[in-house]
Amino acid sequence: MAEAQFEPRIVAFLCRWCAGAGADLAGTSRLRYPPNAVAIRVNCSGRVEPQWVMEAFRSGADGVFIGGCHPGDCHYVSGNYKARRRVHLLKRMLSELGIEPERVRLEWVSATEGAKFARLMHEFVEELRALGPRTDPGEAAPSAALPAPSRRKG
Amino acid sequence: MVGKPKIAVYWTGGCGGCDVSFLELGAPLLDVLAKVEIAFWPALVDAKRADVEAFAPRSLAATLINGTLRTEENVEMVHLLREKSQLVVAFGACAHLGGVPGLANLVSREETLRRVYGDGFAIAPPPGGEADDAPPNLLPQAQPLSTEVTVDYVVPGCPPPPALIGLLFDALLSGDLPPAGHVFAHDKALCEECPRTREDRVLTKIVRPHELVPDPEACLLDQGMICLGPVTRGGCGAACPKAGMPCTGCLGPTPHAGDPGLAMISALASLVRAGDEGEASFAGEDAVLDSLVDPVGTLYKYSLPSYVAKRRSG
Ligand code: SF4
Ligand code: SF4
Numbered sequence: 258m259a260e261a262q263f264e265p266r267i268v269a270f271l272c273r274w275c276a277g278a279g280a281d282l283a284g285t286s287r288l289r290y291p292p293n294a295v296a297i298r299v300n301c302s303g304r305v306e307p308q309w310v311m312e313a314f315r316s317g318a319d320g321v322f323i324g325g326c327h328p329g330d331c332h333y334v335s336g337n338y339k340a341r342r343r344v345h346l347l348k349r350m351l352s353e354l355g356i357e358p359e360r361v362r363l364e365w366v367s368a369t370e371g372a373k374f375a376r377l378m379h380e381f382v383e384e385l386r387a388l389g390p391r392t393d394p395g396e397a398a399p400s401a402a403l404p405a406p407s408r409r410k411g
Numbered sequence: 412m413v414g415k416p417k418i419a420v421y422w423t424g425g426c427g428g429c430d431v432s433f434l435e436l437g438a439p440l441l442d443v444l445a446k447v448e449i450a451f452w453p454a455l456v457d458a459k460r461a462d463v464e465a466f467a468p469r470s471l472a473a474t475l476i477n478g479t480l481r482t483e484e485n486v487e488m489v490h491l492l493r494e495k496s497q498l499v500v501a502f503g504a505c506a507h508l509g510g511v512p513g514l515a516n517l518v519s520r521e522e523t524l525r526r527v528y529g530d531g532f533a534i535a536p537p538p539g540g541e542a543d544d545a546p547p548n549l550l551p552q553a554q555p556l557s558t559e560v561t562v563d564y565v566v567p568g569c570p571p572p573p574a575l576i577g578l579l580f581d582a583l584l585s586g587d588l589p590p591a592g593h594v595f596a597h598d599k600a601l602c603e604e605c606p607r608t609r610e611d612r613v614l615t616k617i618v619r620p621h622e623l624v625p626d627p628e629a630c631l632l633d634q635g636m637i638c639l640g641p642v643t644r645g646g647c648g649a650a651c652p653k654a655g656m657p658c659t660g661c662l663g664p665t666p667h668a669g670d671p672g673l674a675m676i677s678a679l680a681s682l683v684r685a686g687d688e689g690e691a692s693f694a695g696e697d698a699v700l701d702s703l704v705d706p707v708g709t710l711y712k713y714s715l716p717s718y719v720a721k722r723r724s725g
């Protein structure tokens with residue numbers, strides 16, 4: 258019996274002005290692309306907080322995709338530039354933590370680039386398959402900003 | 412007659428700085444000591460584990476525990492003390508968030524043991540004696556106190572500043588206790604009490620403290636130092652920024668900031684520039700961001716075990 262192929266789970270934050278529309282176009286054009294991603298629409302890639310990316314990993318995602326408008330096209334002028342700087346710093350942190358930085362991917366996808374969106378999804382799924390499932394525990398200890406409920410009460 | 416309330420102070424995987432920090436209270440410490448009975452405090456009083464075992468359950472009014480949890484013995488002792496205490500206080504950044512020793516979570520327990528006891532310099536036989544080279548029973552990771560026992564209060568800091576220690580004793584001795592879970596520090600960010608002028612300038616370079624003699628008035632973050640004031644609780648009086656050193660986050664993040672490192676990544680990404688924004692500046696912006704040496708050690712200096720907290724296994 259052939260072993261089931263590893264199906265990575267992806268959370269995709271898609272800017273609704275561009276990548277989100279691009280994903281819709283891929284759908285309505287009946288382009289085939291792997292169904293591994295859960296899409297979350299955001300108003301701009303610059304709205305995607307690093308906390309959300311880590312939350313996706315904590316919730317079991319193997320990869321996080323962020324789709325934003327091409328440079329110069331962001332509806333809010335510079336949200337995509339901010340997203341790019343955030344992702345750059347976040348990736349450095351991930352490598353220090355032992356999480357492969359390739360698990361986060363930021364791409365520019367316009368509303369007319371349905372085919373590009375489909376291709377990027379193929380690529381990302383293949384890349385994550387090659388990396389394999391995330392083996393690190395990933396889940397943080399209960400947030401200790403306040404004392405957390407204990408596992409074993411004394 | 413009801414006797415004085417009994418208190419205990421215990422250390423787990425700490426450096427001793429928290430024990431010493433009580434001295435910084437100065438004269439008020441004498442008042443405190445006059446009003447309580449110290450039942451157990453390894454740094455000061457000669458009492459052993461067997462003495463603690465003999466205490467009646469809940470006979471200690473409060474136990475202040477400093478240090479991170481790193482060995483099986485640490486865990487046994489804090490459970491024992493929890494059983495004997497009405498209140499347990501996480502004292503200092505190690506007990507609160509994992510602390511500086513929590514950065515060891517970036518490597519495996521095996522790697523830690525190898526570095527310290529294998530290739531290490533740490534154990535040499537005492538003159539004329541034998542090496543006691545059995546490594547301690549290290550837990551896989553360093554853990555904050557709240558992962559093992561219920562923590563009633565937190566006095567944060569590395570070590571806690573005297574003003575905040577004073578707040579704890581005021582509450583304990585007056586009996587006017589805050590709700591469970593209280594952290595004896597401000598909920599607002601340190602920037603609110605810092606006398607430096609913050610203008611949210613864009614950052615065109617990131618500098619480490621030894622690379623710059625800072626302007627005495629201007630915000631250190633505006634001058635390119637990674638100051639964690641925007642995401643860290645106030646309450647220390649901004650002692651470090653006043654002395655020209657950036658805040659490294661020892662009081663822990665504000666409730667609003669959540670994960671301090673991720674919140675700071677957001678803030679830095681908003682501030683960094685290399686000329687006008689756009690494709691032509693991407694490489695320059697990356698170079699500025701890359702001049703932040705060791706993001707994890709800088710942004711989670713005291714809190715790694717409590718947040719992103721991933722470590723390599725094996
Ligand atoms: S909180 Fe700081 S001073 Fe206290 S034990 Fe830990 S490292 Fe030492
Ligand atoms: S020096 Fe630090 S604490 Fe003071 S205002 Fe600037 S960022 Fe905030």
Ligand code: FES
Nearest residue numbers: 272301326331332
């Ligand atoms: S609006 Fe699409 S990235 Fe900003």
